Amino acid sequence: MKKLILCICLATFSLQNHASNDPNYNQLAEVVNDNLNSKKMHGHEKLILSTMNWHKRSVDQLIETSRQLNTNEQRYVLNYAILKSVYAEYLIEIHCRPESIDAQKQAENIYQFLFKQQPNDRNVRYNLALFYARTSTSYRKDQNNNERYRLLKLAEETLYPNYQKYPKNEQYRNDYYAILSEQLDIVQTKANQRDEQQRLIDILKTPLFKILNNPKQNYDSGNFVILVQQYYKYLYSQNPKQADQWLISHKNKIENYVNTQQQNTQREYQFLAEFYALLNQPQKALYYLSKYDVTNVDAASPETIAKERNLANLRLNPNYQNWFKQYQLDYEENQKAYPPLCSSMQGNLDLPKQKN
Structure with missing residues (x-):
């Protein structure tokens, strides 16, 4: 059965949440611990950005040093990289891809630095x-x-x-x-x-x-x-x-x-809709189709759904046709919201300007 969407599901990053004598280190660990899942970042954007900005200089200084970092310093830098990584994921979820790619590159540089320092960790x-x-x-x-x-x-x-x-x-x-x-x-x-x-x-x-x-x-x-x-x-x-x-x-x-x-997740709803359509059980298939969420970053496009061969048994079903028509309208309306959202965040949160 061909997938509409494939979205990897992995464990959260492994936080280095050990007590330190430095309150700055502990403050960063607390913020990271509260935001290991990008879904939790909604509404906390100002806190996330202010935290990253506050700790950026200290992290940069540690990365630029030529010495081996001690354990607390390594944990501190790793927690900063984790926060930057999850924030990059959050930016993708709200469809701000250029900003996300920039954050990804910054996080990768930090991870690579740590990996060179601790190749066996x-x-x-x-x-x-x-x-x-x-x-x-x-x-x-x-x-x-x-x-x-x-x-x-x-x-x-x-x-x-x-x-x-x-x-x-x-x-x-x-x-x-x-x-x-x-x-x-x-x-x-x-x-x-x-x-x-x-x-x-x-x-x-x-x-x-x-x-x-x-x-x-x-x-x-x-x-x-x-x-x-x-x-x-x-x-x-x-x-x-x-x-x-x-x-x-x-x-x-x-x-x-x-x-x-x-x-259930969006992936499972999509699979189960196809699964029951293939088994010629339209009521169950339509039930799972009704769970499709156009606001989800992995929402299947109407074009993808229309081409999905495993939904072929539903094409002539009036209930499916009504659902698809409404889904198409909702999807298109939702897509219009993304550019203004990124622009709004740039103004309110001092995100990097998108390049034309």
Whole structure:
């Protein structure tokens, strides 16, 4: 089943929240701890920017020094990088991409500095890998996917030593699988990467089948849905009939796992709408279509929905037609709000001016 949207779901950055004798260090750690999720930044933009501006000079001075930083200094700089990273994600969510890319570059320079200082520190390595992976989502709507793929390969390369050295660490393992799954999303569209597709499928079959056999596995439901979609697509490329049979035969297991989650994400709504349309259950498909949120940064465009072959069974359904017409209007209206929003934030929060 082709995905409408693929959005990597990773753990939050690993905060270095240790008490320090320096109140400035502790103040930064507190702000970062309260804003590890970019969704929490809404309404706190002035605090975030003032905090970054306040600590920027101290961080720059530490980075410019030629000496090895002590433990507290390293934690301080890492927390600053984390805050900058999450803020870059927030800017993407409100569709201020030029500003986000600038923040991404600043954060990457800081992470690279820390990695050179602490090449064997697994927490620094983990945060750098997450940075690459989460930054890659900024480029998933680009047509060629080159920058997205480059970042994902860097994420894999950076996280692999942790994954290999600490095989029982669920966080490392699940995030490593999520990064490979994102890569698979790209290589499945390229005819000249069949060997790479097979490599990724062979690795990712392990978590997929484990969850299907034991739904109590500790694994993000959205990433599980993505694995189902990708494996279905892999089977479909070889034998469409066999792929449909596989999906139908695992229907109950897929439903049971998704239904155990307390809250579904946009990715799951999109998958489930396609899933039930494919199974010719229009009422359930329409229910999940009604959950589509045009304000979500990953909202599927009307053009994408119109081309989705797995929704073909709904095309002549009057209820679907009414829903699609309204969704199209809401989507277009929502898109108009983004440029004024970025301009407003530039005026109120002294963000960098967009380049014409």
